[in-house]
Amino acid sequence: MTCLSENEQGAELLTGYLSKALDAARMAELGRHIQECADCRGLASVWQRLDEFAVPEVSLGFDARLYARIAREEARIPSSSWRRWLWRPVAPLAAAAAVVALVLGFLHVPGGPDSAKQASNVEIEQVAQAVDDLDLLTSLADTRER
């Protein structure tokens, strides 16, 4: 096997080996190669050296500081909650449902279009009846005068 650290494909295999991301057979094969190849051992050594770069624990108050910043920001932009509400998928549906309910309600309340039509018909019948009654009275009066 040629030196793995001389080309990108080899280096990719080598970093796969070092991060233990290869299957068992490949791991064994590369392990044997690294024992024999000084350059690859050098790259493996660098990988181990990088482990020296430890990191400190995250401060205990990290979350509290973050939530305080978020709260301050939310308080500074009061419209944010409104914007969030408007972004919710249910909001347009609720608005559409409200409009539909309003229209349906209008069509069925007393004084709506159906009721107005019925009232108009009743009024015509009443006038016609009144005219008929007046004609009848007039006829009767004429008859008495004769």
Place this chain on the structure above:
Amino acid sequence: MEAVVAPDRDAQLMLRVRQGDDTSFGMLLERHRGPVVHFLYRMVQNQAVSEELAQEVFLRVYRSRETYEPTAKFTTWLFRIATHVALNSIRDRKKEKGHESLDEEMLDGTERQVADRQPTVEQEMVHEVKLREVRQAIEALPAKQRVAVLMHKYEGLDYAQIAGVLSCSESAIKSLLFRAYEALRDRLAHMA
């Protein structure tokens, strides 16, 4: 335009945050607080600054909740924000102060961890020298190489994710990492 992919678990949590579920934001914070702070610490090599930048990262995540779309893995999106914040900070600090001595900034968390293991004075000094050399070798890498190495070596991101963070192809990332590890081997060869 990026295609919408099937949301991973983190992306599903973020979608719940979008719907106003702040508990899901807490879960995301719990899962990613450590990796983000550690990545930023290795980028800027200062604990206070790294935590301040991490706060900015999570604040941006929270601010973006209303417009969030799972166009990539959540961690790719998160580390893209973290990388952007870190590179801006490094650029601003260079403008403001010039290069700072790493020696002054090493007096924080990392040394406390060494002290906890109670090594001898000699072991501690050897460790400090090695650590300083590793930190300087990483800091000397060009910004993109540094970001790629930190995400690959320490945060376990795969080539596709690193490519997503740095907006380039996977083959470009492989090439970038190859050059970066070569440079580190040259700089740290005497430590082998």
